[in-house]
Amino acid sequence: MTLCSFEGASGSHYDYALLNHKVRSAFPMGGGNYVFARPLGAGLEVICAGETQNIWNVFVSTALWETAKRKYGATVFYIHMNPDQEARALESADLVRKYLPPMNVNLQEEVPA
Secondary structure (H helix, E strand, C coil), X not given: CCEEXXXXXXXXXXXXXXXXXXXXXXXXXXXXXXXXXXXXXXXXEEEEXXXXXXXXXXXXXXXXXXXXXXXXXXXXXXXXXXXXXXHHHHHHHHHHXXXXXXXXXXXXXXXXX
């Protein structure tokens, strides 16, 4: 299992596992955080960061992953399992503040204030 540590704006580190999205049995059904990314130099560019009650649903029931791949060139999908919704939301917000992922920024701009 390949792990990647993402640092949030707060300085907290979150360990994510690389998900083999080509193997259905690799998808956990529980809640967690996810990061879509693509290689950039020696590191990764975070394309989208979020949280969900079911990792599997993000992949099969939304267009998020397809959009990340097609529009932003995402090639990797990382997950951090966590059943605590409040902790997931804080983690996701921390990562979004640090990386300003283009999908998150574009989604915020589309939502009327």
